[in-house]
Amino acid sequence: MGLFQDSxxxxxxxxxxxxxxxxxxxxxxxxxxxxxxxxxFVLVMKNCYASPTADSSYGPRYDxxxxxCPNKNDPTLSVSENGVSLKGRFSLQVFKFLGGFDKIxxxxxxxxxxxxxxxCAAVSMD
Numbered sequence: 001m002g003l004f005q006d007s008x009x010x011x012x013x014x015x016x017x018x019x020x021x022x023x024x025x026x027x028x029x030x031x032x033x034x035x036x037x038x039x040x041f042v043l044v045m046k047n048c049y050a051s052p053t054a055d056s057s058y059g060p061r062y063d064x065x066x067x068x069c070p071n072k073n074d075p076t077l078s079v080s081e082n083g084v085s086l087k088g089r090f091s092l093q094v095f096k097f098l099g100g101f102d103k104i105x106x107x108x109x110x111x112x113x114x115x116x117x118x119x120c121a122a123v124s125m126d
Contacts, residue, residue, distance in 0.1 A: 001030045001108060009089055017103075020094045025076070030088040030108055040116040044068060045088040048108040052101035060097060064090065065108075068122035083113060083121035 003018055004027040005011040012029075020026070032043050048065040051058070063071050070079045076093035088110065097104070113120035 001028065001106070003027065003106075004029055007091065022094050022096065024094045025091050026094055026106075027091045028089070028106060030110055032086040032112070035086050039086070040114050041086070041112040042083055042115055042120050043086050043088050044083045044111050044113045044120055045090070046109045046111060048090070048106065050095075050097075050104050050106055052097040052099070052103065052105070054105050056105070056107040060099075062095070062097075064092065064106075 002012045005013060007025075007027060009027055009029045028048075030043060030045055032041075035041065045065055046068055047063075049056075050062045050064065051060065053059050064074075064077065065071070065079065065082070068082060070077050070090070074092060077090065078092070079090045081087055081089040088108075095104070096102075
């Protein structure tokens with residue numbers, strides 16, 4: 001999982017901490033490494049969320065993806081790839097948790113889906 005500087009997901013941030021302002025866009029990519037191009041598997045980002053601490057089970061959280069579906073209450077959220085290749089990508093505007101927290105930690109529960117016997121991309125129910 002990485003944080004990128006651009007919408008083409010070509011230039012990753014290389015530092016362990018990145019400082020952004022509230023008008024910045026987060027470009028987040030999740031990539032399976034070591035798989036071959038002929039693999040029937042694709043990456044599925046199931047549940048992704050942000051929290052103000054490194055402990056993913058502690059404190060408030062902001063849901064980005066739930067059961068593969070984007071948070072419809074966030075107009076800045078865009079999922080450009082999920083369940084169609086060995087990459088997952090989404091972007092959203094930077095935000096801050098209330099209560100004096102100055103960091104945001106991103107967490108994603110991911111899996112591999114076998115396209116030879118399953119449909120892996122989320123289906124929109126608009």
